[in-house]
Amino acid sequence: QSALTQPASVSGSPGQSITISCTGTSSDVGSYNLVSWYQHHPGNAPKVIIYEATKRPSGVSNRFSGSKSGNTASLTISGLLAEDEADYYCCSYAPTNTRVFGGGTKLTVL
Amino acid sequence: QVQVVQSGAVVKKPGASVKVSCKASGYTFTSYGITWVRQAPGQGLEWMGWISAYSGNTNYAQNLQGRVAMTIDTSTTTAYLDLKSLRSDDTAVYYCARDSCTSTSCYLDYWGQGTLVTVSS
Numbered sequence A: 001q002s003a004l005t006q007p008a009s010v011s012g013s014p015g016q017s018i019t020i021s022c023t024g025t026s027s028d029v030g031s032y033n034l035v036s037w038y039q040h041h042p043g044n045a046p047k048v049i050i051y052e053a054t055k056r057p058s059g060v061s062n063r064f065s066g067s068k069s070g071n072t073a074s075l076t077i078s079g080l081l082a083e084d085e086a087d088y089y090c091c092s093y094a095p096t097n098t099r100v101f102g103g104g105t106k107l108t109v110l
Numbered sequence B: 001q002v003q004v005v006q007s008g009a010v011v012k013k014p015g016a017s018v019k020v021s022c023k024a025s026g027y028t029f030t031s032y033g034i035t036w037v038r039q040a041p042g043q044g045l046e047w048m049g050w051i052s053a054y055s056g057n058t059n060y061a062q063n064l065q066g067r068v069a070m071t072i073d074t075s076t077t078t079a080y081l082d083l084k085s086l087r088s089d090d091t092a093v094y095y096c097a098r099d100s101c102t103s104t105s106c107y108l109d110y111w112g113q114g115t116l117v118t119v120s121s
Helices: none
Strands: A009-012 A018-023 A035-040 A047-050 A064-069 A072-077 A086-094 A098-101 A105-109 B003-006 B010-012 B018-025 B033-039 B045-052 B058-060 B068-073 B078-083 B092-099 B108-111 B115-119
Touching (some): A009 A018, A018 A086, A018 A105, A035 A064, A086 B045, B003 B108, B010 B018, B018 B115, B033 B068, B045 B092
Parallel strands (some): B010 B115
Antiparallel strands (some): A018 A072, A035 A047, A035 A086, A064 A072, A086 A098, A086 A105, B018 B078, B033 B045, B033 B092, B068 B078, B092 B108
């Protein structure tokens, strides 16, 4: 199972919006709405911020939103804050009850 | 409250084996699975495998087949990761996470703090 494809880095200024894409195949992202997104501040454990492609867990800011079309899922962060600077990973359910992560995207808040 | 606590950092020599523990509490242990994820220095997250805490069924990443084993002790609500024939590229932070995956929903909602495994001669 190959890793999902994410841009290596994105950047934005405080208050702006950014979008991170996550491209898989018809066997993983395209077959299931089971895409989740994780925020990872180095040194801490990853935190789920989106699940089932579009849903936010309780307590996660509504500045985070997700979408999916075909084999590509996307994470949008609006109203960027300095604290959003982190690594972001998508993850998809895959055949035979496996999971596959994206390569990760480093978000820099300028 | 849900807590997931992992064992401490270890240093191993190439060719050795390592066992990492993951103690879960605050929920019905057998109602969820445990997924193991690792992150090598400067690299992204890598899915290693999953174990059902109910049945003990497992699924492993293809690239680790034959070297990895995941087990469960329901009496102590602890999951274990065994990795053998360690190589330098197994140096990584290893995470366990509660796996809330069903046919309609799938995410890793509670994570351990991570265990650094260093493989060095």
